Amino acid sequence: xxxxxxxFYISLLDSVKSTPIPPHKHSTIPxxxxxxxxxEYFEVEDILDLRCTKNWLEYLIKWKGYPGxxxx
Numbered sequence: 299x300x301x302x303x304x305x306f307y308i309s310l311l312d313s314v315k316s317t318p319i320p321p322h323k324h325s326t327i328p329x330x331x332x333x334x335x336x337x338e339y340f341e342v343e344d345i346l347d348l349r350c351t352k353n354w355l356e357y358l359i360k361w362k363g364y365p366g367x368x369x370x
Contacts, residue, residue: 303354340362341361341362341363342360342361342362343360343361344359345357345358345360346358346359346360346369358370
C-alpha cells in the first residue's frame with residue numbers, strides 16, 4: 299500500500315514578483331449601433347466559433363469595428 303502526504307518543501311518555492319496589469323485598450327470611439335424597430339443592432343464581422351451546450355447553439359462573434367477582446 300502506498301500513502302501520499304500533502305507536504306511540500308518550502309525550499310522549492312520561488313518568490314513572486316508583482317507586475318502591474320496593463321490597462322485594457324478599447325477603441326477610442328466605438329462604432330454606433332443602428333436602431334431598427336426600437337432595438338439596437340451591431341454589425342457582425344465574423345463568426346469565430348460555435349458550440350452546442352444543453353441543446354443550445356452558442357456563437358463566438360467578432361463585432362465589426364471592435365477589437366478582439368470585445369468578442370462575445
